[in-house]
Amino acid sequence: MNNFDWVQPKTIAEAATAVKNGGVAMSGGIELLCLLKEHLIEPPSVVNLKSIPGMRSIDVAGSGLRIGALATTTDLAENSVVRNDFPGISQAAASIASPQIRNVGTVGGNLCQRPRCWYYRDPEVKCLKKGGQACYAVAGNNEYHAIMGGGPCHIVHPSDLGSAFLAYGATVVTNEREIPIQNFFVLPKDDIDHENSLRPAELVTGVTVPNDWKGARASFFKSKERESFDWALATALVLLKMNGSTVSDARVVLGGVAPIPWRSTEAENALKGKSIEDSVALAAGRAAVSRATPMSENRYKVPLTTNVVRIAVLQAAGLKAE
Numbered sequence: 534m535n536n537f538d539w540v541q542p543k544t545i546a547e548a549a550t551a552v553k554n555g556g557v558a559m560s561g562g563i564e565l566l567c568l569l570k571e572h573l574i575e576p577p578s579v580v581n582l583k584s585i586p587g588m589r590s591i592d593v594a595g596s597g598l599r600i601g602a603l604a605t606t607t608d609l610a611e612n613s614v615v616r617n618d619f620p621g622i623s624q625a626a627a628s629i630a631s632p633q634i635r636n637v638g639t640v641g642g643n644l645c646q647r648p649r650c651w652y653y654r655d656p657e658v659k660c661l662k663k664g665g666q667a668c669y670a671v672a673g674n675n676e677y678h679a680i681m682g683g684g685p686c687h688i689v690h691p692s693d694l695g696s697a698f699l700a701y702g703a704t705v706v707t708n709e710r711e712i713p714i715q716n717f718f719v720l721p722k723d724d725i726d727h728e729n730s731l732r733p734a735e736l737v738t739g740v741t742v743p744n745d746w747k748g749a750r751a752s753f754f755k756s757k758e759r760e761s762f763d764w765a766l767a768t769a770l771v772l773l774k775m776n777g778s779t780v781s782d783a784r785v786v787l788g789g790v791a792p793i794p795w796r797s798t799e800a801e802n803a804l805k806g807k808s809i810e811d812s813v814a815l816a817a818g819r820a821a822v823s824r825a826t827p828m829s830e831n832r833y834k835v836p837l838t839t840n841v842v843r844i845a846v847l848q849a850a851g852l853k854a855e
């Protein structure tokens with residue numbers, strides 16, 4: 534890694550100025566250290582956001598939750614209000630990595646983490662996303678890549694919190710503005726260089742979650758290769774509002790299958806007005822992948838995602854998933 538200056542700002546404005554001058558923001562530092570060690574970035578300075586006070590709290594306001602960007606994944610997973618009223622968020626948080634990583638990784642860092650694509654992570658490879666001429670995943674190894682929304686780059690977004698916040702209709706708060714989360718993540722066809730719509734020197738300061746889906750039945754189900762800690766092969770976050778035994782409204786967000794957390798209105802429509810049973814959950818799973826365009830090595834993700842959605846729907850409805 535290159536030598537860099539260590540900047541300890543006391544305010545978000547100081548941090549933004551340091552980033553404007555070429556510095557790179559650091560929260561937990563877990564991901565940032567990898568980027569530095571892999572020579573994917575060589576900034577003149579690293580700007581430690583943890584030196585700014587007051588950015589770690591999780592507060593309940595009249596209109597919903599206010600989560601500081603420096604709240605850790607453990608803070609989210611263990612907060613009693615989040616667990617009771619927004620269980621999809623705490624379940625997603627609890628699924629992430631290992632206890633050690635959850636204790637250090639933050640909300641802001643999780644949303645802003647870079648892709649895990651092995652070509653992207655290889656310092657010797659200059660693919661399309663790094664200013665090169667080709668996406669090597671297209672003709673190469675693409676078993677972990679996108680089955681929806683890809684092209685010309687086929688990454689999947691690694692953030693499980695992103696899926697949870699999208700399902701609950703959250704807003705990302707920055708030092709400059711408020712960004713509805715559906716406008717925060719961007720597809721490669723719209724911006725090949727970035728995975729989110731943050732401007733240069735714009736920093737995430739927090740996330741607000743409205744009460745719209747507070748108390749809804751929820752399940753986050755994640756399929757991964759290793760049981761211990763791993764990023765997802767596919768995830769589904771399902772929220773259900775019930776009128777008696779009938780679904781009056783539903784949210785279905787997929788993770789691990791697209792360059793952004795992927796809301797499936799097809800799956801939601803397959804659930805609305807129905808009583809949940811296995812055939813309905815399976816229909817929602819099939820609807821979720823109805824527009825999938827898998828690559829040469831990731832066809833397995835289509836039936837996998839179908840079943841991941843099916844299980845999450847059954848679990849959200851309080852039914853046993855086999």
Ligand SMILES: Cc1cc2nc3c(=O)[nH]c(=O)nc-3n(C[C@H](O)[C@H](O)[C@H](O)COP(=O)(O)OP(=O)(O)OC[C@H]3O[C@@H](n4cnc5c(N)ncnc54)[C@H](O)[C@@H]3O)c2cc1C
Pocket residue numbers: 557558559560561562563564565566582602606628629630631634635637638639640641642643644645646647691692693694735736737738762763764765
């Ligand atoms: C082995 C392993 C397994 C993992 N598994 C999962 C998983 O299953 N699901 C999952 O969701 N995550 C997973 N993660 C990611 C992890 O949970 C952290 O979210 C991630 O490492 C980044 O968090 P951080 O706070 O350390 O960010 P940092 O490393 O500090 O920063 C990450 C990036 O975000 C930028 N950044 C940080 N904070 C801000 C901010 N406030 N505003 C703007 N930009 C910012 C940094 O400049 C950097 O580019 C895993 C990580 C590891 C190492």
Ligand code: SF4
Pocket residue numbers: 648650651652653660661662663667668669670671678685686687688
């Ligand atoms: S998927 Fe994206 S990051 Fe991976 S090789 Fe293709 S262009 Fe590069």
